[in-house]
Amino acid sequence: MTDWLAPLPNDTQQLVLDEVAGRVDAGHCRSPVGLLRSLATRACQGEFNATQFAQHYAALTEKGKAAREEVRALVGRVRRP
Structure with missing residues (x-):
């Protein structure tokens, strides 16, 4: 697959992966591997355009990343006895 x-x-590569993940999350994909192959082929041919699925998934992962960093910062400030 790689x-x-x-x-x-x-x-x-990240856009293609976000597109696949977004479509899977939304329930718009029966075969994630087939979709990945199809989108990767299109991207190699210069015919891939990311949709709202990729944008939505990327936004979710960025929110998650920011939240994890915030928690790490807070945990780092807690003094241990």
Whole structure:
């Protein structure tokens, strides 16, 4: 599977993965592996366009990342007896 994404730049790889994850989360995908292959092929041909599914999933993961960093910062400030 990683061979499908290997020729693509890192940012395009992430967009393809976010698109697949977003569609799976939304229940719009029966075959995640098939979708990944199809979207990676399109991306290699310059025909891939990320949709709202990728944007939504990327926003969710950024929120999660920010929340985890905030928790780490708070935990770091707690003094241990």
